[in-house]
Amino acid sequence: MIEEVKNSEEVEARVQNLRLLEALLFASADPLDEETLAGRLGAGANVAALLDDLRRHYAPRGVNLVRTGAGWAFRTAIDLAPMLRQEEEVSRKLSRAAIETMAIIAYHQPVTRAEIEQIRGVATSKGTLDILMEHGWIRPGRRRETPGRPLTWITTDHFLDHFGLESLRDLPGVEELRAAGLLDSRPVLYGVGAASGEADLPVAEERGDPED
Numbered sequence: 001m002i003e004e005v006k007n008s009e010e011v012e013a014r015v016q017n018l019r020l021l022e023a024l025l026f027a028s029a030d031p032l033d034e035e036t037l038a039g040r041l042g043a044g045a046n047v048a049a050l051l052d053d054l055r056r057h058y059a060p061r062g063v064n065l066v067r068t069g070a071g072w073a074f075r076t077a078i079d080l081a082p083m084l085r086q087e088e089e090v091s092r093k094l095s096r097a098a099i100e101t102m103a104i105i106a107y108h109q110p111v112t113r114a115e116i117e118q119i120r121g122v123a124t125s126k127g128t129l130d131i132l133m134e135h136g137w138i139r140p141g142r143r144r145e146t147p148g149r150p151l152t153w154i155t156t157d158h159f160l161d162h163f164g165l166e167s168l169r170d171l172p173g174v175e176e177l178r179a180a181g182l183l184d185s186r187p188v189l190y191g192v193g194a195a196s197g198e199a200d201l202p203v204a205e206e207r208g209d210p211e212d
Contacts, residue, residue: 017045022054031071097128102137106159106171110141110152129153137162 024040025032038047051072055065063074076084094102101124104116117124132138137159141152155168165171 014050017041017050018054021047021050025054025065025072025074028073031068031073033071037072094131095128097122097124098131101128102132105132105138105153106155106168109154109168112144112150112152114150116153135162 034047058065062077064077066075104119138153139156141154143149143151
């Protein structure tokens with residue numbers, strides 16, 4: 001009976017050590033050597049045997065426990081690496097023109113392209129609107145009942161979700177945008193009323209609508 005209790009305690013201690021070892025390796029940004037792991041597990045823990053058990057357990061899974069130099073770390077299974085590379089997204093920094101156009105649409109929607117150009121003081125290329133549409137942040141709204149029935153632009157639910165907004169009422173004020181570095185701190189030349197109050201939007205100095 002005493003032997004059974006002893007064996008039960010040893011099994012429980014081994015399971016606990018395996019769990020702790022797994023947690024340590026997952027939490028570490030860098031490989032951990034056996035000496036470091038032994039110091040965390042305590043006296044009596046057979047680190048080499050525990051690592052071997054964990055390595056065999058993860059061998060058929062999406063991540064593997066591998067030895068790298070003097071340390072151990074979890075790494076993506078080699079055979080899955082090509083598929084993961086295909087899923088990588090390449091982020092592209094928005095141009096100043098796109099950022100300004102996005103801000104105008106967000107705060108002044110529904111707004112026409114002509115109105116965007118009037119606020120910015122420069123022509124807006126179709127490419128700028130296309131980029132914002134590709135991001136899923138804007139979409140066409142209703143046409144204005146004015147000569148030529150110009151198309152208006154409005155934001156999407158994806159825009160709110162991407163920026164963590166519950167509704168357009170949660171858009172930050174102009175001072176908050178300036179404090180975050182999202183608006184120019186230099187004096188502006190054109191002021192317009194925004195959805196959340198009077199917003200002075202920056203006017204680009206250059207002519208045209210550069211995308212860089």
